[in-house]
Amino acid sequence: MADNQQNREKPILLRVDGLSKSFGGVHAVVGVSFELRRNELLGIIGPNGSGKTTLVNLITGFLRPDAGRVIYGGRDITGWMPYRIARLGIARTFQMVKPFPALPAFKNLVIPLFSPRVKSLAGGRYGDRDSVAKDLLEDVGFERESSVTYKAAGSLPHGYLKRLELAKCLALRADLIILDELFSGLSIAELAGIVPIIEKLMVEGKTVIMIEHRLRELFRIADRVVVLNFGRAIAEGKPAEVMEKDEVKKAYLGSEEEEG
Amino acid sequence: MQQTMPTAAGAAPARRRKERIDRGIKARSDDVFALTSYREMLYVAIPPAIPVVLLLVLPLILPIYWQKVLLSAAVFAVLAMSWDFLASVGMVSLGQALFFGVGAYVAGILDHYLGLPVWLSIPLGTLFGGLICTVLLLPVLRLRGIYFAMVTLVLPLMFERIIEATGLLGGTEGLTGLTSFPNPWIELYLIGTVVLLTLFGFRRLMTSDYGLVLKGIRDNDRSVMSAGLNIYWYKAQALFIGGAICAFCGAYMTHVQMFVGMPAFALDYSILPIATAVVGGMGTFAGSVLGAFLLVPLSEFLRGVGGWRTVLYALSLVGFIVLLPEGIFHYVRRKYHQFERWVGVEASS
Numbered sequence: 001m002a003d004n005q006q007n008r009e010k011p012i013l014l015r016v017d018g019l020s021k022s023f024g025g026v027h028a029v030v031g032v033s034f035e036l037r038r039n040e041l042l043g044i045i046g047p048n049g050s051g052k053t054t055l056v057n058l059i060t061g062f063l064r065p066d067a068g069r070v071i072y073g074g075r076d077i078t079g080w081m082p083y084r085i086a087r088l089g090i091a092r093t094f095q096m097v098k099p100f101p102a103l104p105a106f107k108n109l110v111i112p113l114f115s116p117r118v119k120s121l122a123g124g125r126y127g128d129r130d131s132v133a134k135d136l137l138e139d140v141g142f143e144r145e146s147s148v149t150y151k152a153a154g155s156l157p158h159g160y161l162k163r164l165e166l167a168k169c170l171a172l173r174a175d176l177i178i179l180d181e182l183f184s185g186l187s188i189a190e191l192a193g194i195v196p197i198i199e200k201l202m203v204e205g206k207t208v209i210m211i212e213h214r215l216r217e218l219f220r221i222a223d224r225v226v227v228l229n230f231g232r233a234i235a236e237g238k239p240a241e242v243m244e245k246d247e248v249k250k251a252y253l254g255s256e257e258e259e260g
Numbered sequence: 261m262q263q264t265m266p267t268a269a270g271a272a273p274a275r276r277r278k279e280r281i282d283r284g285i286k287a288r289s290d291d292v293f294a295l296t297s298y299r300e301m302l303y304v305a306i307p308p309a310i311p312v313v314l315l316l317v318l319p320l321i322l323p324i325y326w327q328k329v330l331l332s333a334a335v336f337a338v339l340a341m342s343w344d345f346l347a348s349v350g351m352v353s354l355g356q357a358l359f360f361g362v363g364a365y366v367a368g369i370l371d372h373y374l375g376l377p378v379w380l381s382i383p384l385g386t387l388f389g390g391l392i393c394t395v396l397l398l399p400v401l402r403l404r405g406i407y408f409a410m411v412t413l414v415l416p417l418m419f420e421r422i423i424e425a426t427g428l429l430g431g432t433e434g435l436t437g438l439t440s441f442p443n444p445w446i447e448l449y450l451i452g453t454v455v456l457l458t459l460f461g462f463r464r465l466m467t468s469d470y471g472l473v474l475k476g477i478r479d480n481d482r483s484v485m486s487a488g489l490n491i492y493w494y495k496a497q498a499l500f501i502g503g504a505i506c507a508f509c510g511a512y513m514t515h516v517q518m519f520v521g522m523p524a525f526a527l528d529y530s531i532l533p534i535a536t537a538v539v540g541g542m543g544t545f546a547g548s549v550l551g552a553f554l555l556v557p558l559s560e561f562l563r564g565v566g567g568w569r570t571v572l573y574a575l576s577l578v579g580f581i582v583l584l585p586e587g588i589f590h591y592v593r594r595k596y597h598q599f600e601r602w603v604g605v606e607a608s609s
Contacts (some may be wrong), residue, residue, distance in 0.1 A: 086488035116489075
């Protein structure tokens with residue numbers, strides 16, 4: 001989307017440096033390093049079990065790395081608690097969408113809106129959380145004046161749940177948004193609704209990392225892609241270039257056809 | 261509003277299901293809030309008025325013995341509400357006796373060693389009881405489910421043994437001859453007020469945004485953490501709130517009985533509140549109160565049957581749980597807000 005030349009001049013927002021994590025004998029992530037510039041959309045791809053979600057958990061503090069560093073905005077945030085990292089402005093979605101099922105959809109956003117980050121950004125005056133939540137849901141495509149905003153989150157269709165997850169990141173007013181398989185399980189029609197939301201985020205100057213299996217849709221919007229296989233970063237570059245590399249083809253052999 | 265229910269036996273129950281429909285009045289009072297008559301206002305006002313009226317009137321009409329039963333039921337109602345509150349934050353406590361006992365001993369110590377008056381020792385017992393328990397449990401806040409439950413179960417038993425072994429704080433004798441309340445009316449109306457404050461306070465708290473955060477911790481703590489909220493800080497706050505009101509009960513009972521001793525850590529104070537909350541209906545607080553005001557008097561009634569008391573009590577507990585697994589309050593509330601009818605289900609082919 002954005003011109004690569006332009007991106008070069010932008011400051012580095014996130015630097016991941018030699019990040020490693022193993023569970024018992026399994027090396028989930030091994031010495032992964034990459035840089036992310038402000039307002040860039042980075043895709044992280046790789047076959048199942050290649051360590052993508054572990055990498056997200058390491059960056060967002062849900063797991064403590066065995067080695068390596070995570071530097072965000074010039075600050076070393078390695079091993080910080082997840083809530084402190086979130087307060088810096090890193091928001092994430094979860095692969096498994098788990099809303100608060102009994103609450104109406106908009107009430108699900110009350111929790112991120114309760115965050116101290118939101119309070120401090122708004123200078124203590126944020127107004128009524130319910131109406132802010134409804135505005136946010138409209139931003140992610142919940143039709144205003146329709147009943148869907150008020151429906152119990154447990155009864156929402158999958159597509160809306162994914163949007164709700166995205167809305168939680170927006171509620172936090174995050175600078176860096178990490179989307180863990182946001183596209184999975186969505187129909188083409190639902191995707192057509194959700195991709196413009198991400199494009200709009202980029203226009204607003206947000207930085208986005210997307211973990212994805214839906215390569216075709218991802219490559220349309222990603223500036224750069226990192227490919228993981230068995231916990232190692234095996235390739236990095238523009239989407240089209242990356243897929244030409246032999247290692248990537250080998251890693252994806254057989255599974256590529258199922259995608260998209 | 262009449263239920264039209266075809267008799268089950270005769271009318272060939274081919275395929276049918278129970279349809280539940282909110283009463284119109286319920287919908288109007290929930291969302292739109294357009295009440296158009298005194299009748300509708302009463303529909304909304306009567307349920308919360310029931311506990312208020314009962315707790316105000318009952319002390320006046322009951323004989324002395326049943327006043328004591330009422331007092332005991334009120335104490336267990338508060339302990340059960342505290343348990344229900346902690347459970348709705350994801351902290352299943354098997355040790356309400358810990359909070360109760362610490363509160364009881366703090367009040368006892370303040371009275372016995374420092375000679376503080378009742379109106380100081382109860383608030384201080386509440387405050388420090390809550391604080392001490394919160395600090396004690398801070399290290400296990402990270403544990404969830406059964407692990408947290410185990411630690412809370414063990415701590416009060418441990419305190420009991422420590423007091424027995426060291427002989428501190430009166431040892432097995434306990435501290436006796438403590439100050440009593442000036443008169444029994446203050447005793448009764450104090451605990452009645454606390455029941456009502458806890459009931460309406462908790463109900464209000466849990467529907468506020470703060471309460472949603474607390475519930476969120478139980479349902480999906482990772483999601484709450486990634487919203488930048490320190491769940492351990494919120495859990496500690498909840499623990500203090502839940503612990504302090506139990507500690508109040510302990511401090512209160514110390515002065516009612518004019519005695520504090522090892523029984524303050526008894527298992528009863530841990531287990532009965534759970535039974536009460538489960539029988540009454542979890543997550544509503546009103547269920548806890550209802551449960552306490554059913555189970556405690558029931559246990560007293562059964563005194564008449566002598567040795568069979570425990571058996572009958574246990575059987576009735578089983579009966580409640582098998583017949584009304586959702587809890588009495590949930591059942592009553594459903595009947596109040598919805599009417600039901602049997603409808604036929606068309607065959608799909």
